[in-house]
Amino acid sequence: MKRVGYWIDVKRNEVPNLEDQKETFRNAGIELVRLDIDQPLTEQGPFDLILHKCNGLLVAADDDNSTAVRQINNIKDYIRDNPSCILVDKFEHIQRLLNRHYQYQLVHDPLLNSGYNVFVPSFVNLTTADKDSNMLVQKLKEANVNYPFVCKPIVAQGNNDSHSMSIIFDESGLKDIKTPCVAQSFINHNSVLYKVYVVGSEQFIVEKPSVKNLSPNGQDTIIFDASKLTRSNSLTDYVENDLSKTRGTPEDVTIKEICRIIQRQIKMDLFGFDVIVDCENGRHAVIDINAFPGYESVDSFGEVLCNHLMNLMSCVESVSGDAIQYSDAEKAGQNEPNTLQLCNEH
Template structure:
């Protein structure tokens, strides 16, 4: 039997639950400055702590790490090919940003992304082309060396031990190295929508099609990330470097929209059945993460 949980009401009378599938990412982010959201999380944690046999998909601590790009980029930096990056904390001033960019050998252009990796503001990004425009950086944020990838983004959607790869538009190629071009501010969601038509994702020149990431490489990547994250529902943004043809991870996404994945609901139900049949938690079967519950509602 499947139904929606009302988090504003006591959970005990609504249960018991075999499994809770949640997407309380908004509540987790809002809880930093909103008393009501804080209380919802407290109530949810209290219930799940009192019912450890309830399977949580996905565990709250595992989810929380993907809401902070500082944390998720450190995960990406372990054994996964990803572009050089720099964490710019809140207290950074312009001179310290200049110095850090040089010390970390970041190459222009640079992608600037918000620290918070969820919500509408997380899609607001900028492309910075030279040192003179580092004044446009708004900490806290991530600065990441831009990798030319032929305006093609491969969005990998993970559902338990299955994954699906969907091709989307992405930023076009830009000349490597610093230049006097003004900073470009953009919304990544608008650039990478399935039917997006933008000056930012239109290639200026004809170029050969890049190879898609190999299925075996994607499978190995997903297996590695599931083990590291302790999660079953997440997304991975992958590009292919136009110079080296190397598969490169540029972002991790918490419980994505699964747009373009027609098998999502059947795959999710298969994963839930497998979890209930095995009595395992929501994390990777090779290494379930210890846990508290994640947030939000259903089943």
């Protein structure tokens, strides 16, 4: 039987709850063990694979939180001393997604040059040094960021403020910008956002309510929590079966190409991204990428994850004592992704 150690922050109520999936894993030949990352992992092992959702810990460790540094190092030490053990996903790959500006830079050119109708809306990194209004105007202009634009925290995941955003409509609203942040042109998309969840070569797509169409009309800055937008929210203006709004439905072939490009760039197996469809021209805009999202809307996620981890462990080969790990992320682009599955929103 394979042994998989896992860690997900139960204090933050992060999903999924793998304790509920133990029987599914056991039936597939996997013993699922919750890690105590406050202690060295050697005595808790051996492990064939370590699955983790350490996004918050990585953010805290970057801020020199001593507890988080020690916990992350306990996992790193085990992987270093046990090179045949697979880490899903690697810390260095996740860290690149935790910075919104960097993640946009990572995929901007590959998406734009893909030959498909996809792009990342214009964006610019704003720091505390840019608080002067004249400097802000210049930076926004140089980056082709137009009004209205969305200000997003530079930290994309792992803290309580990562979803706190604001929409700026004109120069009078520049005073409301809280730096550091990423300013990104707002794209009208008829209040519909598509969340794409990826598990290796499997993709699942979920439709969610989103911010309504806006124009640079000089209104006051709007501040909102992107994680709490619902159909009843006045900011979404979401009307079921409203025939006056033609929703831009994402194209399966385009979404699969976006998956392939992003996975090739980030080299990860468990991630998600948000796509909106420009209601004016049908272009698909990628507006966020997340490491190990909640997957709460993915039916039978436990089985999907279990199958993926078994595939990863079966692909590990040893050459002269050194383990070579072949993940779906590292093979991205070599194989055609599976057909998208439309999930029910929970």
